[in-house]
Amino acid sequence: MIRTVAIALFLGLASPVAGQTLEPLMPKVRAAMPAPPDFDARIDQRRVIDDGLFLHHPPLKEAVSSDGQWFVGHNQDGGLTIRRVDEAPRRLAGPEGSFRWTAEGARLSDDGRWIAAKMIDDSMVYASTISDMDGAPRTVRFSYAGKDLPEKRLFVLSRDGRTRVELPLSMDYLYLAGFDSDGRGLRYLEADRTGRHVVLNHFDLDDGSVTLLMEERSEDWTIAGYDLGDFYSSRFEGSNKLLLIDDDRFLWTSDRSGKRRLYAYAGNATPWPVSLPDDEILLEVVGIDRTAQIAIVKTAVGDATWPKHRLRSVDLVTLATASLLDAPYVLFADMTTEGIAVEITDLPSTLILRWIDYRGEPIKPDTVADVGFLTDLPVSVEKLELPGAEGDRLRAILVTPDGEGPFPLIDHIYGGPQSQMAEPDPVGRPMIAAMEMARRGFATVFIDARGTPGREAAFAHAQDGRFGAAVIPDHVAAIQALLKTNKRLDPDRVGIMGHSWGGYFALRGMIEGNDLFKAGIMLAPNTNVSEMRVPVEAYQGCLPSECPEAYEQGHLTNRLLELRGPLLIIHGLADDDVLPEVTDRLERDLIAAGADYETVRLPKTNHIVMRDPDHFDRVLAFWKRTLR
Numbered sequence: 001m002i003r004t005v006a007i008a009l010f011l012g013l014a015s016p017v018a019g020q021t022l023e024p025l026m027p028k029v030r031a032a033m034p035a036p037p038d039f040d041a042r043i044d045q046r047r048v049i050d051d052g053l054f055l056h057h058p059p060l061k062e063a064v065s066s067d068g069q070w071f072v073g074h075n076q077d078g079g080l081t082i083r084r085v086d087e088a089p090r091r092l093a094g095p096e097g098s099f100r101w102t103a104e105g106a107r108l109s110d111d112g113r114w115i116a117a118k119m120i121d122d123s124m125v126y127a128s129t130i131s132d133m134d135g136a137p138r139t140v141r142f143s144y145a146g147k148d149l150p151e152k153r154l155f156v157l158s159r160d161g162r163t164r165v166e167l168p169l170s171m172d173y174l175y176l177a178g179f180d181s182d183g184r185g186l187r188y189l190e191a192d193r194t195g196r197h198v199v200l201n202h203f204d205l206d207d208g209s210v211t212l213l214m215e216e217r218s219e220d221w222t223i224a225g226y227d228l229g230d231f232y233s234s235r236f237e238g239s240n241k242l243l244l245i246d247d248d249r250f251l252w253t254s255d256r257s258g259k260r261r262l263y264a265y266a267g268n269a270t271p272w273p274v275s276l277p278d279d280e281i282l283l284e285v286v287g288i289d290r291t292a293q294i295a296i297v298k299t300a301v302g303d304a305t306w307p308k309h310r311l312r313s314v315d316l317v318t319l320a321t322a323s324l325l326d327a328p329y330v331l332f333a334d335m336t337t338e339g340i341a342v343e344i345t346d347l348p349s350t351l352i353l354r355w356i357d358y359r360g361e362p363i364k365p366d367t368v369a370d371v372g373f374l375t376d377l378p379v380s381v382e383k384l385e386l387p388g389a390e391g392d393r394l395r396a397i398l399v400t401p402d403g404e405g406p407f408p409l410i411d412h413i414y415g416g417p418q419s420q421m422a423e424p425d426p427v428g429r430p431m432i433a434a435m436e437m438a439r440r441g442f443a444t445v446f447i448d449a450r451g452t453p454g455r456e457a458a459f460a461h462a463q464d465g466r467f468g469a470a471v472i473p474d475h476v477a478a479i480q481a482l483l484k485t486n487k488r489l490d491p492d493r494v495g496i497m498g499h500s501w502g503g504y505f506a507l508r509g510m511i512e513g514n515d516l517f518k519a520g521i522m523l524a525p526n527t528n529v530s531e532m533r534v535p536v537e538a539y540q541g542c543l544p545s546e547c548p549e550a551y552e553q554g555h556l557t558n559r560l561l562e563l564r565g566p567l568l569i570i571h572g573l574a575d576d577d578v579l580p581e582v583t584d585r586l587e588r589d590l591i592a593a594g595a596d597y598e599t600v601r602l603p604k605t606n607h608i609v610m611r612d613p614d615h616f617d618r619v620l621a622f623w624k625r626t627l628r
Contacts, residue, residue, distance in 0.1 A: 022439055025374075029427050034353060034367045045085055049073040049103060053232040054577045055133060055606040063106040063115075070112030070159070074103045080117055082159060092161050098123045099153060105233030107176045109183030114205075115157045116176050116186050122150035130580055131573045135604050140576045143534045145551070146544035149193065156186060156205060167203050168210060173228040175236050180247045187213065187250070189242060195222040195538040200242070200250075213268045214252060221255065221461035222538035226418050240285040243295070245316055251295060253285060255457040262297060264319055274319050279303065280310065283454060287335035293317055294358050296340055298330055300454065305385040305393045306424075311342065313358055324360035329424045339363045347397070347424045348381045349374045374426055378402040379438040381431075383424060387481050389473035392450055392459065395422040396478060398486075399434040400443040405488035407443045408495065408627040410434075411479060411517070413509065415471040416501035417463050417539055420454055421446040429610075436616065442623055443489055445482065449474035467529050467539045468554050471505055472512040479516060493627040497521040497619070500578060500607065504532075507556050507567070514564045519626035521568045521619060524578050524607050527586045529554030533577075557586060560593035567597040568622045570615075572605030 045068070046061035062073040073081045073089060078100025081089035092115070093101060099119040106117040125141040125148050132138040143149050152174060154167040171190035177200070179186050184205045191198045200214040216223055227236040236242075243251040245264075252263045252271065260282040263271040276282060279302050286296040295314040300307040309330040312321045328346035335341075336355075344352040351369035356362055384396040401407055412430055414421050423446075425431055434444035448454070450470040451463030462470050475496075483491045496517045498506040503525025510520040526532050530544050530551040537543060544551045567590070571583040583599060590597045602612050609615065 025432055025436060028373060029371065029432060032370045032373075033427070034369055046071060047073065049075075053234070055574060056577070056608045060104055063103050063108060063117075065108040065112035066110045067112065070108055072103050072106050072108060072115050072117065074101045080115075080157075082115065092157060092159075093155075093164070095119075097121075099151075105174075105176050105237075107178055107186070109179040110181060111183065113159050114179060114183040115159065116179070116188075117155060117157065118174065118176075119153040119155065120150050121152075124148045125150055128579050128581055130576060131603065133574050133604050133606065138574070138576075140579075142576075142579055145530055145532055145534055145536050145540075147534075149534065154188065156203075165205060165208070171197070171199070173224075175228060175233050175242070177242055177250075178244050182247075185247070187244065189224075191224050191228050193534065193537055193543070194541050195224045195226070195228060196541055198223045200252075211268060213250075214265060214271075216252075216254060216256060218256070221457070221464040222541070223254070224538075226535045226538050240287060243285060243288050245288065245290060245293075249316070251285065251288070253282065255461070258457050260457060262295075262314070264316070272319060274314055274321065276312070276321065277301075281307075281456060283309070286311070286333045286340070288316070289335060289358070292358060296324075296333065296335060296358075297321075298333060301326070305395055306383055311340065311356075311360075313360075322360075324358075325354070325356060331423065331425055345423075345425045347383060347426055349426050351426060369427070371426055374435070377435060377439065379435050381426075381435075383422075384482070386447065386478035388450060389470070389477040390450070392474070394450075394474060394478050395420075395448045396482075397422045397424065397431075397446045398443065398482070399431070399438050399445075400488060401438045401441055403488075405443075406490035406493075407441060407488060408493035408623065409443045409445060409479070409483075409489045410437065410623065411475055411494065411496040411509065412444050412446055412502075413471075413475060413496060413498040413505045414500075414502040415449065415451070415468060415498070415505035417451050417460070417467075418453065420448050420452050422448040433616075437620070437623075440620060442627075445479065447475050447478050449478075464539050465541050466550055466553055467536055468505065468508060472509050475505075475509060476513045476516055491516075493518060495519045495521070495623060495627050497523070498525075499523040499610065501526060503569075503578075504556070508554075510565060510567065511556060511559050511562045514562055518565045519567070519622070520565065521570070521622060523570050523609050524572060524575055525569065525583065525586070526578055527556050527582055531582060531585075557589040560589055560595055563593065563595050565596070566626050567595065568618075569597060569599045570602065570609050570612075570618070571599070572602045572607060572609050574603075574605055575607045575609075577607040 048059045050060040052058050062071040064071050069085050071083050078095030079091045080093040080101035082092045083089035098121045122141045157164045172193040173191040175189040177187040186203045189200045196218045198216050202211045227239050241253045249266050262274040265271045280299040283298045288295040293316040297312050299310045301310050311325040314321050327344040331345045332343040339357045342354045349371050353367040380400045382398045386394045386396045388394045453460045496506045496509040503522035506520045506522045509517050540550050
């Protein structure tokens with residue numbers, strides 16, 4: 001949904017920094033953020049039934065029928081439950097041996113008479129003991145790359161529990177798309193564990209037949225890997241890659257032509273691509289209104305490094321499109337019960353909430369966030385175009401203190417193929433952190449190297465097959481070009497910092513760019529590609545046993561003798577996304593290599609270590625010690 005203070009920034013920035021008299025930015029940002037109106041007044045009556053995929057994710061809630069009357073959940077003993085609104089749940093089915101029921105990703109027919117749900121057996125999956133957020137021991141199941149995945153079964157059950165049908169499955173990952181309107185058919189998507197082979201099937205409950213509606217294969221890049229790679233449906237559902245229109249038609253987003261496009265299917269007939277101008281790249285499908293027969297998409301317009309964004313409507317009958325809105329950058333867009341809510345941002349201080357109808361006409365006046373005070377700071381923010389190692393034009397944002405310098409420079413890196421760092425969001429978490437650093441004399445650069453989304457398919461998928469191989473060369477080339485032209489930056493005081501996959505790339509930068517990067521900070525880091533979670537298989541296109549050389553090129557702990565500068569490693573002991581044992585192994589290897597490092601282990605802290613109240617102090621102190 002549109003952000004209010006879900007612009008959730010580092011909590012450490014909400015408090016004064018030790019030894020500093022500067023007023024922190026976060027309270028002013030919070031006060032300036034307008035609260036968007038609630039277009040959807042319906043009350044969410046789903047109950048929380050379990051933790052989310054990870055502790056830092058929203059909790060898992062019940063599945064609900066479209067009429068809001070029936071709810072399906074699971075309990076701690078592995079049983080599947082059902083209840084009517086305002087009633088207590090009753091058991092619908094119990095566990096079987098080592099298989100337990102999960103309501104994650106479950107579907108109900110429109111009238112709640114039929115339920116599709118999975119059974120999972122993860123007893124063969126690696127188990128690790130970490131802490132929970134109260135400090136008590138907690139055992140988690142964790143599938144490393146190439147290792148065992150949970151086994152699954154798919155069933156359709158009647159609400160009265162008298163009928164239960166098991167559906168045939170043949171691939172590793174599963175997403176339940178939804179029932180037909182009469183509840184007698186179910187569409188479900190399967191993918192192999194690299195996400196390079198995807199099928200959409202229709203199961204007929206009356207005769208048990210399975211019809212193949214869509215199949216896609218790719219030799220070059222993943223189709224749906226990361227979003228499906230954790231046996232968790234919410235991420236794939238949120239991508240809107242697959243959207244059902246009615247019992248026959250659906251929309252599918254694909255890069256199969258070398259350019260991201262939207263395809264309209266009717267049954268298993270040949271799909272029709274939705275036509276967009278040649279100078280537009282499809283970025284995402286915002287959503288669909290089945291009643292109005294309209295889809296809304298977001299595109300990037302033109303071949304500039306920083307293109308403008310456009311919202312378009314798609315007529316689901318004729319597939320004709322119409323332009324609704326152009327903006328410097330559309331950070332978020334949502335379809336509400338009364339129209340489209342859009343968040344428009346740009347640097348240095350543009351943040352507008354706009355509400356339009358399906359013709360692009362305003363529903364109400366714009367709400368403009370009063371963050372102009374950001375331009376009064378002794379800080380400069382610039383959107384840049386920098387060259388990559390192979391000559392690609394890279395998007396970059398530079399945040400510097402005012403003054404002559406030269407200032408130390410921090411490369412704030414992520415590098416993960418599903419996310420961007422160079423976003424012109426003046427109140428985004430990384431941007432506010434960079435402004436706080438600039439107020440204390442440190443410059444920060446954000447760079448989107450090859451392999452980050454939001455560009456043409458060849459650029460976005462540049463990492464596929466050799467995860468991370470292009471990232472550090474691009475960052476080094478871009479920063480070297482920046483240092484040549486900007487004399488306010490000190491080439492002898494450059495550091496690198498990142499979180500999660502960004503922590504992996506911080507270490508990789510300290511190794512492969514050891515002439516440039518003098519110090520590094522790794523936050524909740526991965527270390528070796530072969531020791532990452534299974535979603536990395538989607539970007540390798542193979543398992544470690546099938547292409548060991550592709551994984552070996554991303555192995556870092558056997559290259560620690562190439563380190564030349566100090567490292568700070570920060571990891572939460574309740575991290576169930578990147579296990580604390582990863583840092584334990586890294587620390588043993590750093591000791592063997594005689595590296596200069598320090599490790600901070602945070603009790604009762606999950607993957608988002610930036611929420612620790614001492615985080616900003618700790619990071620600032622390290623940079624002052626190593627780059628001043």
